[in-house]
Amino acid sequence: GAVVSQHPSWVICKSGTSVKIECRSLDFQATTMFWYRQFPKQSLMLMATSNEGSKATYEQGVEKDKFLINHASLTLSTLTVTSAHPEDSSFYICSAQEGQEQNNEQFFGPGTRLTVL
Amino acid sequence: SQKIEQNSEALNIQEGKTATLTCNYTNYSPAYLQWYRQDPGRGPVFLLLIRENEKEKRKERLKVTFDTTLKQSLFHITASQPADSATYLCAFSGGYQKVTFGTGTKLQVIP
Numbered sequence: 001g002a003v004v005s006q007h008p009s010w011v012i013c014k015s016g017t018s019v020k021i022e023c024r025s026l027d028f029q030a031t032t033m034f035w036y037r038q039f040p041k042q043s044l045m046l047m048a049t050s051n052e053g054s055k056a057t058y059e060q061g062v063e064k065d066k067f068l069i070n071h072a073s074l075t076l077s078t079l080t081v082t083s084a085h086p087e088d089s090s091f092y093i094c095s096a097q098e099g100q101e102q103n104n105e106q107f108f109g110p111g112t113r114l115t116v117l
Numbered sequence: 118s119q120k121i122e123q124n125s126e127a128l129n130i131q132e133g134k135t136a137t138l139t140c141n142y143t144n145y146s147p148a149y150l151q152w153y154r155q156d157p158g159r160g161p162v163f164l165l166l167i168r169e170n171e172k173e174k175r176k177e178r179l180k181v182t183f184d185t186t187l188k189q190s191l192f193h194i195t196a197s198q199p200a201d202s203a204t205y206l207c208a209f210s211g212g213y214q215k216v217t218f219g220t221g222t223k224l225q226v227i228p
Contacts (some may be wrong), residue, residue: 004160034215041208043218044161059215091161106216108153108160 006109023094029074030096138209147209
C-alpha cells in the first residue's frame with residue numbers, strides 16, 4: 001500500500017514556541033491531505049482538509065491562525081502549531097489521498113506526539 | 118449532527134473465536150463506512166470499506182456488514198489471533214469529503 005511519513009515522530013517544546021510537523025506521501029501524489037488530532041482514549045478529530053495549491057479548510061472550533069497548514073506540493077503538507085501551550089499536547093496524525101473523491105482510500109501517517117511543557 | 122457509537126470500549130476474546138465489534142450511528146446513513154485498525158502510538162490502518170448499497174464485504178478473515186435499517190455496522194474477525202489485538206475504529210464519510218471516526222473498541226485476543 002501507499003506510504004505516508006511524518007516528521008518528527010515526537011517533539012517536546014516549551015510553551016510559547018512554534019512547532020512544525022511534516023507529512024509526506026512517499027510513493028503517490030496526494031491531492032488531498034487531512035490533519036487530525038487525537039487525545040488519549042479519544043478518537044481522531046479532523047482539524048483541517050488541505051488540497052494542493054489552495055488554502056486549507058478548517059473544522060469548526062479549530063483556529064486557523066494557530067494551526068497553520070501549508071500544502072505546497074503533491075507530496076508534502078506541513079502543520080505548524082504556533083505559540084504552543086500545554087493544552088496543545090496531543091497526537092497529531094495526517095492522512096493523504098489521491099484525488100478528491102470521498103471514497104478514495106486515505107493513507108495515514110504514523111503520527112507525531114507533541115508535548116508542550 | 119451525526120453521532121457514531123462503538124458499543125464497547127474494550128472487548129476480550131479467546132484465541133480462535135470470532136470477534137464481533139459493533140458500530141451504531143444516528144441520523145442519516147453514510148455513503149461509505151470504513152473500518153480501521155490502530156495500534157498504540159500509531160496512525161490508523163485502513164481495513165475495509167463498505168458502501169451504503171452493499172450488505173456485506175469480506176477480506177480474508179475479516180467481514181463487515183452494513184444494515185441501514187438498524188443503522189449499524191458489524192465487524193467480524195474470524196479465527197482471532199493475539200496479533201489481532203488492537204483498537205478498531207469505524208469511520209463514516211457521507212456527502213462530504215471528510216471522514217468522521219468513532220471512539221474505537223480495544224480488542225484483546227487472549228492466547
